[in-house]
Amino acid sequence: MNKFIDFINQEHFITENIKFSIFTILLVSSIFFVTYLFLKLIKKIATKKLDEERKLKFKSVFSFFNYFVYLIVALITFQNFGINLTGIFAASAALLVGVGLALQTFFQDIISGILILADQTVHVGDIIEIDGKVGRVENIKIRTTRAVTFDNKVLIIPNHKYLTNTLFNWTENGTILRGNVSVGVSYDSDVDKVKEILLEIANSHPNLIKNPTPKVMFKNFGESSLDFELFFTYNNGFRINLVESDIRFLIHKKFKENKIEIPYPQRVVHTK
DSSP states (O other): OHHHHHHHHOOEESSSSOEEOHHHHHHHHHHHHHHHHHHHHHHHHHTTTOOHHHHHHHHHHHHHHHHHHHHHHHHHHHHHTTOOHHHHHHHTHHHHHHHHHHTHHHHHHHHHHHHHHHHTOSOTTOEEEETTEEEEEEEEOSSEEEEEETTSOEEEEETTHHHHSOEEETTTTOSOEEEEEEEEEOTTSOHHHHHHHHHHHHHHOTTSBOSSOOEEEEEEEOSSSEEEEEEEEESOGGGHHHHHHHHHHHHHHHHHHTTOOOOOOOOOOOOO
16 A cells, blocks of 8 residues: 555656656546636526526636636646746747747637627627628637528638727617618609609518608719619618519519619710
8 A cells, every 4th residue: 555655645756847656537537526626616506587588698707717717726836836936937938939920810819709798789680791701609619609690601810809999789779770772764764753663662562561661862973873762761671682672673673663763884985
């Protein structure tokens, strides 16, 4: 028994400043295992009464807290067992500088993720637009946000993008959104008839909301056409491309039936 105790307590030197024994390894492993169980218990108690959305947010923030606790436990444990951390840091100073530079963006993402979760800028289910890309938020993690685009592609957004780019949250004020479709008609057209047809199309479309009512704006006297814009309201941002397409089909059909021309670009050339 004494031989076994001597064996596990025997110190092995890697360098003059770095030494270890089997007992130290077992004890450090036990400390990390107890820390793991303790953090798991805290997580279970804290999320017990939260709904699913808040659980996801708490898990993201708690994962950062996990890293911090493990780092503190590691530093305290190694120092108490006589491992000279100063020697380790000095020996790997150049490596740590390189790693620090490489992790700069990583920590930016983490801090940004905490800020997003804290100030409720973005929620799961929101439709957002960033860098010209639009997607519905599926998951907000501590480092990245996962969104799905209109064509069912997965968009992975590093969280620091929210601090460095302009973010459009389509559903920040609710799921009801405003859309529009532009169309030009010839100068010979009856503008009142054009307005009537556009409003009829909007009011009869099953995917558009009738209140607030659709509006038609006479935008401009264009070079080749009279320019109109139809404004409408809808409540499903992921269907907007299909809705706009349906409206354009209907406009083309109704204008043909009523002999309203959508003109080609025209140029008048005078010759002597």
